Amino acid sequence: MFRLAFVAVILIAILMRFVGLDSWGMGFFRDEAALGYNSWSIAKTGADEFGQKWPVVFRSFEVFFLPAYEYMTAALMSVAGLSVWSTRAVAAASGVWLVIVSVFLIKEISNNKWLALTAGLMIAIVPWSVYFSRGAFEGNLALAFLATGVFLIIRAHENKGKWWPGLLVMTAAMYSYQAERLIVPLWSLIVVSSWCGRDFRRWKQVLVESIPAIILGLPLIWVWFTPAGLHRAAGVSLLSHSGLVDPTPWQVMRKIVAMYISYFSPHNLFWLPDFDRQRSLVGMSVFYWWWIPLYVVGVIRVIGEIRGNKGWKWIVILMLIAPLPAAVTADPFHTYRSLVTYWPQTLVLAVGLFKMWPKQTVRRILMGAVIAGFSVYGITSWISSYVYVTPYERGFYWDQSFDETVEFVEGIKSEKEKIVWDTGYSEPYIQYLFWTRYNPRKLHEVTRALPLDYYGSGERVRFDHLENVYFEEVDWPTRRGDRGTVFVMPAERLPVSEFVTDPIVKLLKEIKFKNGQTSFRIVEIVED
Amino acid sequence: MVTKDFRFRILDFRIQIGIFVLIVLLAPWFWQIPKLWTETKWRVDPVWKVDQFEVADINRFRSMHDESLVGKVTAKVHYNKISFMAEQTIVRTLPYWDLGFYFTANHPRERAGMVETEKLRWWLLPVFLFGLYKLVKKSWALKYLGAVAVYVLLVSVLGLQNDLSMMPVGLSIVWVMSLCFV
Numbered sequence: 001m002f003r004l005a006f007v008a009v010i011l012i013a014i015l016m017r018f019v020g021l022d023s024w025g026m027g028f029f030r031d032e033a034a035l036g037y038n039s040w041s042i043a044k045t046g047a048d049e050f051g052q053k054w055p056v057v058f059r060s061f062e063v064f065f066l067p068a069y070e071y072m073t074a075a076l077m078s079v080a081g082l083s084v085w086s087t088r089a090v091a092a093a094s095g096v097w098l099v100i101v102s103v104f105l106i107k108e109i110s111n112n113k114w115l116a117l118t119a120g121l122m123i124a125i126v127p128w129s130v131y132f133s134r135g136a137f138e139g140n141l142a143l144a145f146l147a148t149g150v151f152l153i154i155r156a157h158e159n160k161g162k163w164w165p166g167l168l169v170m171t172a173a174m175y176s177y178q179a180e181r182l183i184v185p186l187w188s189l190i191v192v193s194s195w196c197g198r199d200f201r202r203w204k205q206v207l208v209e210s211i212p213a214i215i216l217g218l219p220l221i222w223v224w225f226t227p228a229g230l231h232r233a234a235g236v237s238l239l240s241h242s243g244l245v246d247p248t249p250w251q252v253m254r255k256i257v258a259m260y261i262s263y264f265s266p267h268n269l270f271w272l273p274d275f276d277r278q279r280s281l282v283g284m285s286v287f288y289w290w291w292i293p294l295y296v297v298g299v300i301r302v303i304g305e306i307r308g309n310k311g312w313k314w315i316v317i318l319m320l321i322a323p324l325p326a327a328v329t330a331d332p333f334h335t336y337r338s339l340v341t342y343w344p345q346t347l348v349l350a351v352g353l354f355k356m357w358p359k360q361t362v363r364r365i366l367m368g369a370v371i372a373g374f375s376v377y378g379i380t381s382w383i384s385s386y387v388y389v390t391p392y393e394r395g396f397y398w399d400q401s402f403d404e405t406v407e408f409v410e411g412i413k414s415e416k417e418k419i420v421w422d423t424g425y426s427e428p429y430i431q432y433l434f435w436t437r438y439n440p441r442k443l444h445e446v447t448r449a450l451p452l453d454y455y456g457s458g459e460r461v462r463f464d465h466l467e468n469v470y471f472e473e474v475d476w477p478t479r480r481g482d483r484g485t486v487f488v489m490p491a492e493r494l495p496v497s498e499f500v501t502d503p504i505v506k507l508l509k510e511i512k513f514k515n516g517q518t519s520f521r522i523v524e525i526v527e528d
Numbered sequence: 529m530v531t532k533d534f535r536f537r538i539l540d541f542r543i544q545i546g547i548f549v550l551i552v553l554l555a556p557w558f559w560q561i562p563k564l565w566t567e568t569k570w571r572v573d574p575v576w577k578v579d580q581f582e583v584a585d586i587n588r589f590r591s592m593h594d595e596s597l598v599g600k601v602t603a604k605v606h607y608n609k610i611s612f613m614a615e616q617t618i619v620r621t622l623p624y625w626d627l628g629f630y631f632t633a634n635h636p637r638e639r640a641g642m643v644e645t646e647k648l649r650w651w652l653l654p655v656f657l658f659g660l661y662k663l664v665k666k667s668w669a670l671k672y673l674g675a676v677a678v679y680v681l682l683v684s685v686l687g688l689q690n691d692l693s694m695m696p697v698g699l700s701i702v703w704v705m706s707l708c709f710v
Contacts, residue, residue: 254650258632261653265637267622267629272637289618296673300664332636377605384593384602392592515592 002113006103009117013099013124017092017133022084025134026391027398029278030427032136033434034060036087039073041440049433051444052454056219057228061427062460064231068145068176069138082437087136094144095133098343099123101144105151106347108158109311112354119350125375127382128286128335128342134386139339142176145169146184146340150318153188154311157195163206167213175220178232179325179337186321191314223455231458236329256327263323263338266292269345274335278397281385286335286342288378291349298352319344395513399426405511405520406435409488412508413468416524421488422474428488429462429471438466480505483525491518499523540710548706551655557630557647557691557698564692573687575616582612620684624697627653647691647698656701659708676700 038048038058047053048070049060058065072090080086102123106116123129132140152166170188173180196202223229238255262268270289273280287295305312322341326334335342353371358364395401409419409432421428433443446463464470474487476494486508487494499505504526511520552558586607593603605611623629628637631653633644648656663669676697683693 254632255635257650257653258628258635261627261632262636265626265628267626268637271618271622283615289615292618296677297670300669303661303664377611380602380605381611383598384606388593388599388602389589 002117005117006120009103009120009124010096010100012121013096016125016130017095018089020387021088021092021134024387024391025084025398026394027400028084028402028431028434029135029399030061030430031063031065032084032087033399033402033430034058034063034427035065035069035073035136035138036082036084037430037434037438038065039070039087040077040082040437041443042070042074043078045440045444047440047444049430049440049443049447050450050452050454051448055454056223057455059228059454060430061462062231062458064228064458065138066142066175066177068172069136069141072141073136082434088134091135091137091140092133094141095129097144098129098140098147101147101151102343102347105147105154106350108151108155109309109315115350115354118354119347122346122350122353123343125379126287126342126346127281127284128339129346130382131281131386132336132339137336139177139179139336142173142180143339143343145173145176146180147343149173149184150187150314153191154314157191157310157314162209163192164209164212167210168216171213171217171220174217177339179322179340181220181224182325183318183321183340186324187314187318190317190321226455227458228455235458236331238328238330259329259332260323260327262333263326263341266295268333269295269342272333275332276334276336276397277394279334279336281382282389282393284382284385287346287349288374288381290374290378291352294349294352294356295345296352297356298348298350301351301355302348315344315347319348392515395515395517395519399431400513401511401519402428402431403435405488405522406432408509408511408522409469410436412486416468416486417484418468418470418482419486419488420470420472420474420479420482422490422493423471424473424493425490429466432466432469432471481525483527486522486524488520488522491521494521494523496521544706544710547709548702551648551652551702551705552699554652555648555698555702556645558695560645560691561695564690568690568692570688575613575620575685575687577687578609582609586612617681617685620687620689621680624680624684624689624694627656630698630701631656648701652705655708656705659704659706662707663704672700 035058038060041048042054048055048058056067058067058070069090073087076089077086080089099120103116103120106119107113110116129140149166149170149172152161152169153163155161156163156166167188170184174184192206196206238252238259269286270292271285273282273285302312302316306316307313319341322344323338326338326341329337331337356367358367391398391400409421413419421432423429432438443466446466450461450463452461462471464472474489474493476487476489476498479485479487480499480502481504483504491510499507506524506526507521508524509520509522510518511522513519586609589607590603593599623634623639626634626637628634630647631650633646634642635644638644663672666672680694680697683689
């Protein structure tokens with residue numbers, strides 16, 4: 001019975017993550033294009049878009065990505081080729097793996113297989129996990145590694161296994177996403193210290209078993225101290241922004257506390273979405289709002305169990321550590337940076353549901369009916385938001401319609417002398433590379449000539465054109481007389497009123513978002 | 529006959545009352561009561577009241593769905609008066625379960641158009657958390673939290689939520705804080 005139910009939970013997780021992975025989406029975001037194209041480039045040539053062989057950190061439009069996602073995707077792409085599906089598949093598989101490992105973990109720490117299954121089911125359908133599994137979010141891979149590491153380390157702590165597999169997997173998590181670089185060492189150190197205490201022999205054992213992890217982590221340690229390794233942290237930290245007028249230590253502390261507690265606020269968790277519209281669904285936050293009672297009951301029960309059950313203690317410690325990287329950045333309630341925290345929180349919610357489950361048959365039937373009703377409501381609301389409302393409302397934030405625009409540009413490229421793609425709003429070059437499946441070897445002929453200090457500088461470095469397609473910020477008033485040039489302009493950067501009365505500006509095409517609004521205007525400056 | 533244990537409990541209770549009064553005096557919020565008393569306009573705005581904007585929203589969201597069976601069903605299940613009522617209740621209720629609302633002037637989720645003030649001193653947050661830890665270990669914790677929840681729910685459903693109507697919740701938070709020391 002349990003095995004059958006477990007398979008059903010895995011199937012639900014697969015369905016929620018893989019069905020329509022490349023076709024239901026809101027669009028294809030520039031970060032995804034960067035991950036996808038660089039992975040493909042690695043698969044084809046062993047080098048990224050800049051021609052850098054086997055990089056430790058991938059740079060693409062000055063966003064520095066940690067490499068695990070790219071290398072795993074490259075392995076997949078060497079078989080499946082470059083596509084939206086293959087770019088997102090590693091994140092989706094990570095989401096399914098998280099469900100499986102959560103079941104094993106809860107079974108391990110609670111010795112209750114039905115509680116473990118409840119946790120697995122809730123992870124399978126929880127909005128945050130499904131959302132971040134359906135895009136190329138490398139943080140989801142990091143979380144899957146981390147969860148596996150947590151499972152293995154807790155087993156080692158209970159003397160049921162060796163330390164080295166867990167530590168090795170944890171290092172892999174640090175290669176996957178920035179937040180894990182802080183969370184993993186902190187959490188692991190706490191657990192290891194608890195196990196070793198003042199026993200020198202135990203410290204020695206852990207140190208010896210850490211050697212594979214240390215060897216694996218050496219390139220990462222090296223890159224930490226380069227501008228490339230620090231670029232992301234420096235760019236988003238609380239002190240890097242002008243948010244604090246007078247950053248006294250007292251004020252900074254207050255702000256960090258405010259940010260930190262916002263990651264436990266039911267208001268944020270159950271209702272308000274991420275401030276970044278590319279990171280959330282319309283009308284949906286991290287959890288379903290009808291899970292609120294489970295949160296209250298779960299927290300109370302888990303606090304009650306901490307002393308008697310060390311496994312839960314480590315889960316709660318992880319939950320408390322996990323928002324730290326997000327709390328020291330300047331952005332409010334950033335769900336992606338705090339992704340790790342929602343995993344233990346979901347496990348706590350599962351405890352809430354399990355403890356609320358009545359013992360009497362009549363009550364069980366009643367509660368089952370209520371849960372079934374809410375589940376239908378929850379899943380329909382998720383479908384409604386994911387498939388219909390969000391693509392309609394958030395096309396701009398998801399770089400919708402780049403595929404169509406690239407297709408049009410490719411269609412006219414051979415007939416036109418010069419095509420200029422405006423870079424005022426986005427990073428069209430990476431979308432262009434992705435959607436044209438631009439030959440990486442041909443690209444390297446251009447990018448290897450650039451004056452680039454790959455790890456030593458975070459400064460903006462770009463090629464300005466590929467054949468006759470140029471990527472530059474267009475100052476329309478000064479460029480509107482460039483005869484023979486085709487301009488690809490985001491609609492907001494070129495309103496109709498700017499050219500409709502001008503006889504030399506010919507509108508070639510208007511590309512639309514799903515809601516019918518114009519995303520791009522492609523115009524040509526013709527002879528009188 | 530008065531036992532030693534009973535005398536300790538009385539002492540604990542007195543300490544708790546003392547801490548309670550001290551925190552109330554320290555909190556900027558409670559000093560605002562006279563001002564809030566004169567400024568607050570009590571107006572009932574229940575969630576079940578039909579609102580033109582809400583109807584427009586329901587129609588707008590429904591129009592985003594296609595004519596397929598899935599589209600029709602999801603549009604009707606998710607965008608209707610009952611689901612909007614439930615969501616409106618949640619929208620009104622949840623801010624009052626947000627510690628940021630009480631301790632850090634709602635940062636980083638300040639309410640639009642509101643001048644947010646720190647209601648309780650932010651550096652007393654650890655006191656509250658420890659008090660909460662002590663509370664949840666008590667057998668009547670769920671009943672206590674349930675009573676607060678019912679009050680907040682009632683106020684929110686009726687649309688009476690404002691800084692003054694939330695004072696009882698504020699006092700219950702201070703009471704939880706006072707548990708920290710006994």
